[in-house]
Amino acid sequence: MAKLLDKQRYKCALGAMQSVQAIERALPVLHSGPGCAQKLSDTNGSSGYFSPNIFPCTSINEKDVVFGGVKKLHSTIDNALKVVDADLYVVLTGCIPEIVGDDTGEVVSEFADSDKPVIYAPTAGFKGNNYKGHEQVVDAIIDQYLKKSDEKEKGLVNIWADVPYQDLFWLGNIRELEKLVASLGLTPNTIFGYKRGIKNIDKITKAEFNLLVSPWVGLGSMKKMEKKFNIPFLHYKTLPIGATETSKFLREVGKFAGVDNEKIESVIKENEDYYYYLIERYADLFLENRVINKQFTVVADAQYALGITKFLVNDLGLIPAKQFVVDDTPSKYREDIKKEFENLNFNIKAEASFETDGYKIHEEIKNHDYHGYPLVLGGYYEKEVTESLKGNFINISWPVQDKVVLDSHYAGYSGGIRLIEDIYTVAVQRFN
């Protein structure tokens, strides 16, 4: 019997076109039905040099299902190369051509001699969601574009974080992670966002190590690079938000990179001093408003559910109710992530539920006793249910409807401050 999923928080693997879009001057070429791109694109910051409305697409129809769409794909790539000026062409396949059995790899290989690189990632919807699709795109770059390099650049670190556009704060977050890594005297290298693009992709293989900041997204790609290019990786599972986690993050990265301990501690001290200066100034506000939110719930993908839970417990001293991880985390990673939720300061343990069904999540929120007004950080779907409980709601995960985010971020020391601002802005609005 078919199962209905209420309020899903992710898209199909073809949604990875947004990961391609996040690479400057990289163009997704879609081998999919008409309308796929339109449905998958968010209106949140997705216009620009290439926007989803001009992505080349084979727009396959019934005829291509019956007779195969490879001819059309060939001409679409061929013409994209002629008409659209990009640095990297990434062919993404939708469900239809993969069910029918079009050999996309074969067609793409015919363009091996073209001036610009053409690669392809199988992103059929039945293969998984856009978190998985994001990995497929990174894997495609590793497998089909990058070449092993014997030359290493000292201190160069590739930073990988969560999925662009799916995470609305992706740009700000990755820039903040870059800043943190740079403050340790290392050279960060990322491929997503402004002024990165192909020249940074070319540097990937010269890095000393990969730094993955995500509970699970991208872990497969890290292992692949370790095997193929001999680049070791550091897997930091929690998105560092606020002082406790960010200091931990800097210590761990510094240790892994062999940075002098004194240097690490001086960076931490400088950041923490300013951080706690800010907190101290508003201590009375936090104390007064604590009574309104004794417990909180995060409804988000693994990175935010974990990152924010740690921040609210370790930095703000709130008590976690049940946390919901809604990104359909593959079951092999779940145990590890659960353990992270239980590894909080003050011996506090948070219960994490890997639930994708919005209805069930809302029922649990409604039935839980928050000992007062709940604080819910989640997708826009949680707004109504939180309001019905007279709780405080902050929209931090997809879908984001009541917030405009250009380059703000929640990562790092400054990100923690941003999140405190957002939470207490909602809290004080209640009374004023």
Place this chain on the structure above:
Amino acid sequence: MGFRIAVGTSDGVNINLKFGEAKTVTIYEVDDDYNYKLLETRNVNIENGENCNKEPEEKCSSSGCNSNRGGCGGAGAISEKVQLLSDCRCVIFTKVGFQAMKQFEKKAISVFDIDIEIDKALEKIIAYYKKVNGKR
């Protein structure tokens, strides 16, 4: 339940006619066991004004088929021609104009524009319908 497929062919071997230029259309019938046989050759020549019965396709391409300015490309003539094939599940021609395609779609008739042998095309299309119908 069986169904019919309309094919644009002049030699009975290859699909080699555009919808607009076809004066006759060959109809194949597919039975319940998905075997096909030639049913008939149907006359679909629509007389539509004196200046249009010769080389209609050529005239179309020069004046623009979608303009609805009457003549051979007019919606009226097309819908009459489409009506003559309304008992078919799909039609196969080397090319089907935009207007005609819309008219077929309205009647839930699939359009395949492809240039191959009839037997090959029928084989693939019938295999497809077999799957769509859930019979293997």
